[in-house]
Amino acid sequence: MDNKAEVREFLMSRRARLSPADVGLTAGSNRRVAGLRRSEVAMLADVSVEYYAKLERGDIAGASSAVLESLAEALLLDATERRHLLDLARTADGIPASGRPRRHTAAQQPARLALQRTLDAITGGPAFIRDRHQNLIATNDFGAAFYSPVIGTGGRTPNLARFQFLDPASRDFYPDWDLFAQMCVGIMRVEAGRDPHDRALQDLVGELSTRSEAFAQLWSRHDVRTHGSGSKRFHHPLVGELTLLYEELAVTSDEGLSLIVYTAEPGSASDERLQLLSNWNAVPPAPQTPSDADAEQRPAHWSGDPE
Numbered sequence: 001m002d003n004k005a006e007v008r009e010f011l012m013s014r015r016a017r018l019s020p021a022d023v024g025l026t027a028g029s030n031r032r033v034a035g036l037r038r039s040e041v042a043m044l045a046d047v048s049v050e051y052y053a054k055l056e057r058g059d060i061a062g063a064s065s066a067v068l069e070s071l072a073e074a075l076l077l078d079a080t081e082r083r084h085l086l087d088l089a090r091t092a093d094g095i096p097a098s099g100r101p102r103r104h105t106a107a108q109q110p111a112r113l114a115l116q117r118t119l120d121a122i123t124g125g126p127a128f129i130r131d132r133h134q135n136l137i138a139t140n141d142f143g144a145a146f147y148s149p150v151i152g153t154g155g156r157t158p159n160l161a162r163f164q165f166l167d168p169a170s171r172d173f174y175p176d177w178d179l180f181a182q183m184c185v186g187i188m189r190v191e192a193g194r195d196p197h198d199r200a201l202q203d204l205v206g207e208l209s210t211r212s213e214a215f216a217q218l219w220s221r222h223d224v225r226t227h228g229s230g231s232k233r234f235h236h237p238l239v240g241e242l243t244l245l246y247e248e249l250a251v252t253s254d255e256g257l258s259l260i261v262y263t264a265e266p267g268s269a270s271d272e273r274l275q276l277l278s279n280w281n282a283v284p285p286a287p288q289t290p291s292d293a294d295a296e297q298r299p300a301h302w303s304g305d306p307e
Contacts (some may be wrong), residue, residue, distance in 0.1 A: 133159070
């Protein structure tokens with residue numbers, strides 16, 4: 001990901017979404033752009049038109065915090081967008097992507113034993129650890145049952161972004177699929193701003209952009225967001241619809257990892273269904289009889305009749 005291109009497209013997209021009325025200006029006539037003009041942004045940020053044009057070309061290295069703050073005010077950036085702009089400025093060191101050695105990200109390791117024990121100690125709801133590349137690297141037992149449509153039985157580390165955009169089952173699991181898609185891409189955009197030279201993230205973005213038109217369209221919008229807290233709806237194949245509250249906490253001892261916990265409002269229908277899922281997950285498998293063991297060895301299409 002080229003830093004200058006990221007800066008240019010982010011600033012242009014933020015400018016294009018605003019109308020003069022949004023910032024207290026009169027639109028006038030003969031406007032050729034849907035959003036604000038560069039001169040209008042420059043006036044609002046109290047910088048010269050030439051200097052703003054330079055910033056919008058991606059030459060943001062060396063911009064002072066005061067200028068960045070004025071620019072954020074002029075473009076009505078929210079807290080997440082302001083942090084993203086500061087991240088873009090921080091990583092703008094002037095070295096083009098073509099001249100920079102690509103960073104190799106180490107293969108994802110299993111969660112530390114102490115971290116897994118912390119997850120296991122959370123028994124009131126699904127809890128899991130997610131890394132900056134949207135890999136679901138560890139869960140408590142509750143989380144394993146909850147995310148069974150995502151985890152599957154393949155044995156590989158599941159990736160929430162790949163599930164969202166490449167697995168048709170995600171549209172059943174996420175009733176508000178469009179909202180989840182926007183959240184997923186916005187979170188990935190934030191990570192791209194923090195480290196535009198992260199090879200694993202570059203590869204993931206490239207894969208999803210070529211395999212999912214929906215991802216490519218959302219990525220081109222340059223929207224950013226944080227997860228934080230809120231509520232989400234799910235449709236679990238075992239217990240049906242769930243409306244859950246979520247909280248995201250940074251794992252400060254492991255950079256890039258987040259701990260996310262889902263809970264339901266006590267006494268709600270979702271709470272009852274979540275308890276059903278917990279009870280289902282806690283039931284040990286029944287002992288196999290010889291006939292059961294034999295059946296598992298038969299092909300799936302076996303009918304018991306000789307050919």
